[in-house]
Amino acid sequence: MARVYNFSAGPAMLPEPVLSRARDEMLEWRGSGMCVAEMSHRGKEFMSIAAQAEADLRELLAVPSNYKVLFLQGGASTQFAAIPMNLLRGAASADYLNTGSWSKKAISEARRYGQVHVAASTEAERFTRAPGQDELTLSDDAAYVHYTPNETIEGVEFPYVPDVGDKPLVADMSSTILSRPIDVSRFGLIYAGAQKNIGPAGLVIVIVREDLLGQTLPATPTMLDYKVQADNDSMYNTPPTYAWYLAGLVFEWLKGIGGLQAMGKINARKAELLYKTIDDSGFFKNPVEPASRSWMNVPFTLANPELDDTFIKEAKAANLTTLKGHRSVGGMRASIYNAMPIEGVEALVGFMQEFERKHG
Template sequence: MTRVFNFSAGPAMLPEPVLEKAREEMLDWNGTGMSVMEMSHRGKAFMSIAEAAERDLRTLMEIPDNYKVLFLQGGASAQFAMVPMNLLRGKKRVDYVNTGAWSKKAIEEARKYADVNVAASSAADGFNSVPAFETWQRSEDAAYLHYTPNETIGGVEFPWIPETGDVPLVADMSSTILSRPVDVSRFGLIYAGAQKNIGPAGLTIVIVREDLIGETLAGTPTMFDYKVHADNDSMYNTPPTYGWYLAGLVFQWLLGLGGLKAMAQINERKARKLYDAIDGSDFYANPVDPACRSWMNVPFTLANPDLDGEFLKEAAALGLTTLKGHRSVGGMRASIYNAMPEAGVSALVDFMADFEQRKG
């Protein structure tokens, strides 16, 4: 069997050591005689898995004690509704920053529950940058400010964390969580779908400050109440147990590498190598402001788009898969999350140089 270098934006690659460990434990976890997929979520065996996963995530991210860590379902898209349902807390107005496709989806959903003020937008330049902070038009009475630190489709990333004072800062970190250290204490709430840097699709992580939960909008479904999940250790209903287990293995893998500081160094090297290849060529181009380029999602175009199909076919033949750009922007996109080894980026860069030499 030959594994490919999978550049998918998500579901994405998982670390091979994690997959090997899961394979080893597939039929019998720790002498229980059963797979994790067969365990009761309330049994001692799975409870130990769940507790270890939360403990390791808290260690990795240095999560303060006054934050709850929730292992939920519904993806980041469910959080687009859960955030205003839980965080309005008697207020009616919220601030959102629009930097691309996922910001827009969050804004559209929030408008069902609140008066949304778009405090800043980079629509004018095609979502190829981050709005300068001094241009933001924030509300005086906002319940929170929401932003998307990394836009998976457009490849735009905030190189800084907004300073919001007493207004809770909310971040959709689906595509950047665990890619580098982050000061959790600067946020009121962080949420992330698992399928990029955490584990398989189906699990969602929410990290929320305790004082922000317990006052939901009237009519909020029980399953959308953070306090319900916090009070029940994320087991009010049957959680995505196998996804939780695999996430725990990813956390162990990261700790074994040296934590998020070590992971950040690897990710920065990978991104720099790919951007250097793009910038050093007249054949490839990236439209994003260099100051706001994503470490995780690297879109690029060919000088002659008629060659796109050939590029993708040849790349796939070499085991470089899922490079086609999102349909809304076209071109190519290489997602190089934590599990993408440096060897995969080097193989892509070598192919790009060879393709340019033959077709340029």
């Protein structure tokens, strides 16, 4: 079997040049006599790999110098606790926007550490759009405002960055980071699990403004204290070295294709092609309001849900895999992250049109 087009929501496809490099360097990284996974994290070889990865990420996202970039573990779900623990900073409450399944998880965990004011919710509309700026009911005493720019499960993406005045804006960018340029200075903290657009699962990146560090809740585990991690360059203990290295290879690949401006154009074309196919069809349907449609995660349903299994099966036979929708939503979902080439989306679109002709 050849390599497939894998539409998994994460862990997801990695760029083939990255995998080839990793394969070629598996037994020995550049004359070091060892695999990167075997290197002491405090040795000069790994330190250079780690520093280069951070520098490349900073360059890609144009991270201002008053932000720390942390390479941590535990996924976004661990950050759901770490964020209130680090950012409540004496305040009793925080504002959260409720725009999908991952927002809800973040809210539920934050409630264990402080009060959560839901400053907007689209739950009554089954999370089929992002709320507008004028719908946000921000509170004066909130320590920060949290939102999920792209909801992986519902396929809803904010078409704008909320204006939250002088409050720190906190964003779970797990499924959108690096998909296009962003203005980091608009945010107090950005976090992202790696397993969609960064690298393998087991790494989570936190980009945090320095003035927000250093005032944690008393029960905060030392490993979840951003200041401790920042002061130790993410090496308070042994970091996930091999995942960090693979992320670095992804950053290098992104730079090679022209950075986020170029990547954003490719992603826009991929998303446009897929949504147009869905909208032009009488057979496939995406429930999300067009202005809020995700570039990365495209859920869609078939006119006849009894054909779902046939769709999955025939798609797999055509080397198009992991298209089943999340159990909470049903139908299909095509995740088309950075590493999914336009050829993969073209193949999917061709398959969908053929499927409609055959079964529609």
